[in-house]
Amino acid sequence: MTEVLREPVEKTYADDLEALKAEDHHPKPAGWVLSPQAVVTYIVGGKVGKRQIDAKYVGDRRLIETAVATLATDRALLLMGVPGTAKSWVSEHMAAAISGDSTKIIQCTAGTDENQIRYGWNYAQLLAKGPSREALVPTPLFRAMESGSLCRLEELTRMGSDVQDTLITVLSEKMLPIPELNDAVYAQRGFNVIATANDRDKGVNELSAALKRRFNVVVLPLPDDLDQEIQIVTRRVGEMARSLDLPAPKNVVEEVTRVLAIFRELRGGETADGKTTLKSPSATLSTAEAIAVMVSGFSHAAYFNDGILNAEGLAPNVLGAIVKDPVQDKAVLEEYLETVLKKRRDFADYYTTLTELV
Numbered sequence: 001m002t003e004v005l006r007e008p009v010e011k012t013y014a015d016d017l018e019a020l021k022a023e024d025h026h027p028k029p030a031g032w033v034l035s036p037q038a039v040v041t042y043i044v045g046g047k048v049g050k051r052q053i054d055a056k057y058v059g060d061r062r063l064i065e066t067a068v069a070t071l072a073t074d075r076a077l078l079l080m081g082v083p084g085t086a087k088s089w090v091s092e093h094m095a096a097a098i099s100g101d102s103t104k105i106i107q108c109t110a111g112t113d114e115n116q117i118r119y120g121w122n123y124a125q126l127l128a129k130g131p132s133r134e135a136l137v138p139t140p141l142f143r144a145m146e147s148g149s150l151c152r153l154e155e156l157t158r159m160g161s162d163v164q165d166t167l168i169t170v171l172s173e174k175m176l177p178i179p180e181l182n183d184a185v186y187a188q189r190g191f192n193v194i195a196t197a198n199d200r201d202k203g204v205n206e207l208s209a210a211l212k213r214r215f216n217v218v219v220l221p222l223p224d225d226l227d228q229e230i231q232i233v234t235r236r237v238g239e240m241a242r243s244l245d246l247p248a249p250k251n252v253v254e255e256v257t258r259v260l261a262i263f264r265e266l267r268g269g270e271t272a273d274g275k276t277t278l279k280s281p282s283a284t285l286s287t288a289e290a291i292a293v294m295v296s297g298f299s300h301a302a303y304f305n306d307g308i309l310n311a312e313g314l315a316p317n318v319l320g321a322i323v324k325d326p327v328q329d330k331a332v333l334e335e336y337l338e339t340v341l342k343k344r345r346d347f348a349d350y351y352t353t354l355t356e357l358v
Contacts, residue, residue, distance in 0.1 A: 008101075008103055013096070016053050017096070017097065019053070020034055020048055023048045029072045031148040031189050032072075038097070039068050044059075056093045059220065067090070074192070077194045078196075078216065080220070081220040082284055083198050083284045085220040086232075087196040087197075088196055091152050091196055095152055102152070103140075105140055105153075107155065108154060108156050108159040114163055118176060119142050121135055133181070141153075142176060145185050146185060147188065150192055151191075153194070155196060155197065157204040164211055172214055174186065226264065230260060233256050233260065233294060240295050244295075244299070246295075248298070249308065251309055252309065255294070258311075258347065259318060263289070266322065266332070267280060267285040281325070281328070282328060289321045319357050337355055
């Protein structure tokens with residue numbers, strides 16, 4: 001058992017990648033570890049020789065094919081979608097399958113500046129020797145350009161617009177100027193950028209038209225089908241539980257189904273039968289939030305409830321996911337409890353526990 005809390009996916013799924021590499025006879029773009037066909041199989045699943053590759057992303061295969069085909073050109077890829085649509089998960093797995101390395105990543109925030117995108121300086125070296133290659137501190141983008149691999153930019157719209165536009169020269173000219181050295185870094189074959197972004201959260205910065213034109217955009221939707229979402233949540237919760245050494249209760253699918261039923265109705269603004277219109281909370285209530293609720297429920301069951309997964313352990317996490325605004329969201333949940341959940345016998349335990357908590 002490794003002591004690392006979370007390994008890069010190229011290590012976690014090394015067996016899948018090796019199996020695909022051994023059977024991969026398709027042509028590969030320069031700098032790619034696997035062919036585009038094998039990359040898609042790795043992400044959406046399929047049979048390779050005698051080995052079954054489990055899907056890392058459950059959704060429309062055509063979206064993944066479009067994303068992979070984009071990265072095989074000199075166009076950068078922007079994965080868009082509301083929070084919780086597996087943008088980061090897909091980005092990480094694409095980088096692992098294409099470059100064999102998913103760790104060249106820049107987490108964009110309101111505090112990210114140009115030095116974190118382009119390069120920085122070792123000030124001790126800078127004072128001792130002046131501007132030089134030895135004094136330069138390369139960023140993940142810089143290293144990706146030098147090595148001909150993929151760089152991931154997570155939550156691109158979190159960055160200020162002026163910092164975002166630092167990428168324009170890199171994406172259009174495939175070079176990064178270093179004016180202090182009268183030099184530049186030129187991208188090697190295989191270099192590209194995968195960015196993720198959403199426009200639902202507060203505090204996002206609109207991408208400039210010039211920057212948007214340099215990306216191919218693929219929108220990852222929330223699952224339309226309840227069964228598909230149950231499959232996604234059950235699988236990811238199982239993987240995360242194993243990594244945390246949490247036992248999986250027998251009634252996982254049953255509780256996942258009930259939590260998702262609540263989330264989907266509040267998210268969609270109507271009951272599953274379409275007969276009752278509902279108010280939606282400010283929270284997205286995404287698939288990722290459902291996964292977080294279930295993992296917390298697993299932990300509560302293991303340590304405080306004799307391994308039993310039930311509404312008593314899950315309801316506080318459901319409440320935390322729904323009520324982000326203590327006034328508006330609380331009123332939305334109270335109305336949902338009284339008009340919908342109170343009438344459902346199979347949700348009686350959730351109704352009772354959530355009513356006590358609210």
